[in-house]
Amino acid sequence: ESQLNPNYSFENFLEGDSNRLARNAGLAVANKPGGTSFNPLLIFGGVGLGKTHLAHAIGVDIKDKYPEKTVLYISAEKFTQQYIDSVKKNNRNDFIHFYQIIDVLIIDDVQFLSGKSGTQDVFFHIFNHLHQNGKQVILTSDKAPVDMQDIEQRLLSRFKWGLSAELQSPDFETRVSILKNKLYRDGVEMEDDIIEYVAKHIKTNVRELEGAIISLIAQSSFNKKEITISLAKEIVEKFVKNTKREVSIDYIQKVVSDYFQMDVSTLQSKTRKRHIVQARQLAMFFAKKYTKASLASIGSQIGKRDHATVLHACKTVDNLSSTDKQFRKYVEDLSKKLSL
Numbered sequence: 001e002s003q004l005n006p007n008y009s010f011e012n013f014l015e016g017d018s019n020r021l022a023r024n025a026g027l028a029v030a031n032k033p034g035g036t037s038f039n040p041l042l043i044f045g046g047v048g049l050g051k052t053h054l055a056h057a058i059g060v061d062i063k064d065k066y067p068e069k070t071v072l073y074i075s076a077e078k079f080t081q082q083y084i085d086s087v088k089k090n091n092r093n094d095f096i097h098f099y100q101i102i103d104v105l106i107i108d109d110v111q112f113l114s115g116k117s118g119t120q121d122v123f124f125h126i127f128n129h130l131h132q133n134g135k136q137v138i139l140t141s142d143k144a145p146v147d148m149q150d151i152e153q154r155l156l157s158r159f160k161w162g163l164s165a166e167l168q169s170p171d172f173e174t175r176v177s178i179l180k181n182k183l184y185r186d187g188v189e190m191e192d193d194i195i196e197y198v199a200k201h202i203k204t205n206v207r208e209l210e211g212a213i214i215s216l217i218a219q220s221s222f223n224k225k226e227i228t229i230s231l232a233k234e235i236v237e238k239f240v241k242n243t244k245r246e247v248s249i250d251y252i253q254k255v256v257s258d259y260f261q262m263d264v265s266t267l268q269s270k271t272r273k274r275h276i277v278q279a280r281q282l283a284m285f286f287a288k289k290y291t292k293a294s295l296a297s298i299g300s301q302i303g304k305r306d307h308a309t310v311l312h313a314c315k316t317v318d319n320l321s322s323t324d325k326q327f328r329k330y331v332e333d334l335s336k337k338l339s340l
């Protein structure tokens with residue numbers, strides 16, 4: 001009824017530096033739904049980093065502590081579909097009423113509302129009603145509010161009322177614990193060096209990390225082969241090949257600085273010298289193009305600039321590469337150097 005998955009619990013959501021803020025905020029919200037300043041709580045981050053899991057965990061924990069509360073988990077996509085159906089069937093008001101009497105509303109992947117002004121409008125009214133009545137709203141998104149596009153300003157400003165907490169890629173230790181926990185729950189034994197091999201090579205996505213272990217186990221049981229490092233190697237290679245490697249922002253800064261024969265610290269400096277400004281703008285442009293990092297996060301990593309500066313840099317590079325031949329050559333050369 002609440003659409004919650006009990007396997008997506010806090011207990012199974014392993015803590016690490018990459019998720020500590022979001023996880024703790026989630027726990028705080030679960031202890032006092034509607035009673036903290038984290039309302040809404042917005043959890044954002046890239047694909048497969050645990051947004052859906054954490055959103056469920058909050059709901060599951062609330063149901064545990066407050067069985068009388070109505071908790072509803074729904075994806076923004078399904079919410080949109082329901083809304084469209086209600087309009088067709090002429091019961092838009094019933095739809096709104098249904099959502100206004102919920103105690104804890106969890107909407108997953110709100111970036112899906114981009115450009116859908118009707119659904120945004122109805123969600124705005126539901127949100128205001130819930131918020132005014134001290135009800136808890138939990139949202140997830142693949143981007144921070146500052147980076148969301150085609151979402152109405154009044155809704156974005158509501159998203160920023162509470163806390164936006166980012167889920168980042170887990171570090172090596174956390175990846176190992178996630179794998180060990182999963183194997184333990186599935187009752188599978190595996191040697192540490194194999195687990196560590198997988199954790200070392202699959203870095204950016206927990207879903208893939210788990211996927212690699214699952215196919216490792218499957219391969220070994222189908223083919224009655226022992227799980228060895230060389231089998232792990234085979235499987236990891238397939239996973240890494242299938243997912244386009246993401247270059248890091250550090251790497252981009254290094255390549256751009258080398259190209260212009262300057263140090264990374266010069267590229268990041270506050271100077272307004274034209275060729276340095278251009279190098280910095282190019283680094284920002286490629287960071288936007290080749291990584292999933294938010295504008296805000298790119299800015300903070302490239303000389304502590306804000307998201308507006310990064311956005312401006314991306315536009316400037318776009319403009320210059322269509323009007324300035326020399327500049328276009330920079331972009332082409334750097335693209336070649338950066339493509340793996």
Ligand code: ADP
Nearest residue numbers: 012013014047048049050051052053178206207
């Ligand atoms: P997202 O919604 O961000 O795309 P999911 O919540 O679907 O990601 O997570 C993908 C998979 O990774 C799920 O199986 C989830 O249980 C697992 N996962 C993600 N983060 C963690 C974590 N910190 N501890 C344990 N499992 C995790």
Ligand code: MG
Nearest residue numbers: 051052053108
């Ligand atoms: Mg998800």
